[in-house]
Amino acid sequence: MIHTINVEHLSKEFKTPQKKEGIWGSLSSLFQKQYTIYKAVDDVSFSIEKGELVGMLGSNGAGKTTTLKILSGLLHPTKGTATVLGHTPWERHNDFRRRFSIVMGQRNQLWWDLPAMDSYLLNKEIYRIPTNRYKELVKKLSERLEIDSKLSIQLRRLSLGERMKCELIGALLHEPEVVYLDEPTIGLDVVAQHSLREFVKEYNKEHDSTIILTSHYMEDIVSLCKRVIILDKGKIFYDGNLEKLSSSVGNDKIVTLHFKEEISSEMEASLSPQFEKISSTTLKARISKQEAPNIVSSVLQSYPIDDINLEEVPIEEVIREIFQKK
Ligand SMILES: Nc1ncnc2c1ncn2[C@@H]1O[C@H](COP(=O)(O)OP(=O)(O)OP(=O)(O)O)[C@@H](O)[C@H]1O
Ligand SMILES: [Mg+2]
Structure with a gap:
């Protein structure tokens, strides 16, 4: 059986130049560079089936974003293999790019100075979304997220929660089969968090899409994910059923x-x-x-x-x- 996402022995090391103290240190580093190697992802293996909504947990710096970046083809791994929808992500095939999406709560992907609607039009051209389907989706997704009245306002004038809703729509217009949501609810108030959560739940069901979600909010994970993968210092600490993990979780x-x-x-x-x-x-x-x-x-x-x-x-x-x- 072919898994939608399959990761085997994936590792990512970051090499950063070490700077010695003082002016002599700076000068000597010019001639003799020393590096520290940091393992952000360390021999990680897992597979995810079509339609699964998996929570990825771990403290700051555990390697969640790095893993998602590798699975999006934004970073090359140092070791290991991964396939997503049959593609190696970092080969960046056009067919793969049309079939996945990544949303990062910490970073905007839409144009800051444009209204969301204009950015969407750009996506429509890039992904060659048929006009009727495009209109239908913008209407449906924006009404569902109750953001339809804000699509013509410059993105930077919107609130954090409104912006996040716009980002999410932008990422879903080409109907990706695989979606990575990296802290989509970060900084949002309880109401906005709830509405985003409900939306993700419905979207996953309706489209049978495969989703990896990272969040520091327990409520997100408990209400959305049956399965969680916990990373600790780049390694998999737990992969399995959330309920089995601990009965006190979220209680x-x-x-x-x-x-x-x-x-x-x-x-x-x-x-x-x-x-x-x-x-x-x-x-x-x-x-x-x-x-x-x-x-x-x-x-x-x-x-x-x-x-x-x-x-x-x-x-x-x-x-x-x-x-x-x-
Ligand atoms: N480009 C880079 N160069 C050097 N080190 C990096 C780079 N990107 C990430 N790291 C390091 O790799 C580790 C994992 O980072 P990552 O962003 O994947 O963590 P995370 O699990 O997403 O954390 P958070 O919950 O804070 O978002 C961190 O220690 C980080 O400092
Ligand atoms: Mg992160």
Whole structure:
């Protein structure tokens, strides 16, 4: 069976010149360059089937973006092989380029000074999208993401979330079979994150497209991906079912309570012991989603509270716990 994405023993080393300190150091490096070699991706193998939506996790610098860049043909690997839709990505065949897309939350691909619509027209020509299909898709995708009224406004005048929606549409107009989404929800507010997430879920189902998603938000991964690949220092640490990984994954919330007055020791003692004082007026705790409503409402009834914050447990923390358990 041919996998949609197949990666075998992939490695990527970055060679960076080492500069010695001081002016003599600079001069001597001119004549005798020394390099440090950094393994960003280290002997990685996995395969992904058509229609799968796989989450790629790992802390900063784990090698996620580098892997996706190799699978897009933007970087050559140092070692190993990869095929995507039967092509070697870094050979950059036209047929391959028409069949995949990469969206990077950290970088714009549309033209900053143009309205999204004008960039889309350019994509239409590059990918030779038939006019009727093009119109149909722009309408459908932009209505679905509720961004249709903003397509004629210069991209740089849009909010971060609006821009991301425009980017996503631009990346999907040629109906790619493989899509890499590298932190598509970074910096977005909860509403925009949710709408992007729902969109990706539907798109994956409707088109049976193969998607790799990286994110630092647990909620993205939990709501979208059955399977996760965790990278740690360039190596695969885990590849498999998300639920099996840990039953506590995504089950906790971080609750922060901001009190109107200074927290007395009696107040602190009367609260659930999970709470930890982080300032004279602030307490923080990690509690399960099921417990959170009860605990929060009982505090609200008993004390003058200025503000309550409910957050997801950062993905780094969850991964760290998993690493520790193993
Ligand atoms: N062009 C480059 N030259 C030298 N080192 C690089 C280069 N690109 C990436 N690296 C290094 O390779 C490692 C992996 O980087 P990569 O961008 O793949 O991490 P990541 O998993 O995407 O992290 P993040 O979650 O922060 O986006 C990092 O240590 C980074 O500094
Ligand atoms: Mg990255």
